Amino acid sequence: MEEKIASSLGVEADCIVLSSGADRIIELVLRHVARSSKRLVIPVPGFQMYARLSKALGLGAELVALPVGSHEGLRDEVRSGDAVVIGSPNNPDGKVLDAKAVEALLRECAWLVLDEAYAEYARVSFAPLAASHPNLIVMRTFSKAFALAGLRVGYLVASGDVAKSIRQLTGPYEVSSVGIEACTAALDDPEYYGKVVDLTCKNRSKLLEELRGFGRLEVFPSQGNFLLLKLRGADAAGVSEALKQRNVLVRNCSGWEGLDGEFVRVTVGTWSELALFISSLKEVLGS
Numbered sequence: 469m470e471e472k473i474a475s476s477l478g479v480e481a482d483c484i485v486l487s488s489g490a491d492r493i494i495e496l497v498l499r500h501v502a503r504s505s506k507r508l509v510i511p512v513p514g515f516q517m518y519a520r521l522s523k524a525l526g527l528g529a530e531l532v533a534l535p536v537g538s539h540e541g542l543r544d545e546v547r548s549g550d551a552v553v554i555g556s557p558n559n560p561d562g563k564v565l566d567a568k569a570v571e572a573l574l575r576e577c578a579w580l581v582l583d584e585a586y587a588e589y590a591r592v593s594f595a596p597l598a599a600s601h602p603n604l605i606v607m608r609t610f611s612k613a614f615a616l617a618g619l620r621v622g623y624l625v626a627s628g629d630v631a632k633s634i635r636q637l638t639g640p641y642e643v644s645s646v647g648i649e650a651c652t653a654a655l656d657d658p659e660y661y662g663k664v665v666d667l668t669c670k671n672r673s674k675l676l677e678e679l680r681g682f683g684r685l686e687v688f689p690s691q692g693n694f695l696l697l698k699l700r701g702a703d704a705a706g707v708s709e710a711l712k713q714r715n716v717l718v719r720n721c722s723g724w725e726g727l728d729g730e731f732v733r734v735t736v737g738t739w740s741e742l743a744l745f746i747s748s749l750k751e752v753l754g755s
C-alpha cells in the first residue's frame with residue numbers, strides 16, 4: 469500500500485511510513501524529533517493529542533497561544549532548533565498554513581511537523597514537499613475523508629532517510645491486513661471520495677452562511693470538515709447539553725487549551741443533519 473499512497477502524492481514509496489492511525493504516527497514522530505530539537509513547540513488551540521502524548525512521553529512541550537482562526541505571531545514565537553507540531557487544517561479552528569509560512573518555518577526550525585488529518589477538505593497538502601525537505605514531516609490518516617477511523621490506518625510522509633529512522637521505532641504489526649485491504653480499495657476509488665469531499669465542502673460553505681446570520685455567534689471559516697463557533701455570552705457546556713436533549717451532538721470545547729468556555733465545534737454532516745442542528749441552535753440560543 470505504501471506504493472499506492474506514494475504514487476498518489478508523487479513521492480517514492482520509501483518516504484511513507486504506515487502505522488495504526490495518526491495518533492500512533494504522532495507518538496512516533498514526537499519521539500523522533502525530540503532527539504534532535506532543543507524545544508518542542510505546540511501552538512494552541514490545536515489537536516489535544518500533541519500535548520497529551522508529549523507529556524506522556526516526558527518531552528516537556530511548550531504550548532504557544534495563537535489567536536483563534538489565525539497564525540498571527542507564530543513566526544515570532546519560533547526559534548532555531550525548535551520542533552513545531554501543528555495541524556493544517558488545524559483542529560479545532562480549521563485554519564491552514566500557507567506556502568510562505570511553511571517555507572519560513574522550514575528555514576527557521578529544526579523540524580516542522582504538519583498534521584494533515586483533514587487535508588482532503590482543504591485541497592492543499594505539503595506532503596509532496598516532505599520528500600525533498602529533510603526537516604518536514606507530514607502526517608495523514610484514513611480516519612477522516614475516507615471515514616475508516618475504526619480500522620486505524622495512518623501514515624507519514626518524510627524524506628527517505630527520516631522515514632527510515634522513524635520506521636525503526638515501529639513494531640512488526642502496525643497495521644492489520646483488513647485495514648490495508650480497505651484503504652487500498654479506498655485509494656482505488658478517488659472519484660467516489662472526491663464526490664463526498666465536494667459535498668462536505670459545499671455543506672460547510674452553506675452552514676457558514678447560515679450561522680453568520682445568527683446575531684451572537686462568531687463563526688470561524690474552516691478548511692476542515694468542522695466549524696468552530698464562539699457563542700459570545702453563552703456557556704458551551706450548557707448549550708452542548710441543550711443540543712444533546714434535541715439529539716444533536718456537538719463538541720463542547722470548554723477546557724480546550726487555548727479556548728475559553730464559549731466555544732463549540734460542529735462537524736459538517738449531511739444537510740438534513742445540519743438543518744436539525746441549525747433549528748435546534750436557534751431554539752437554544754433564542755435567536
Ligand code: PMP
Pocket residue numbers: 488489490491492515555558559583585586608609610611617621622
Ligand atoms: N490529527 C487530528 C488533527 C485529529 O483530529 C485526529 C482525530 N481526532 C487525529 C489526528 C487522529 O486520527 P486517527 O484516527 O488516524 O488516529
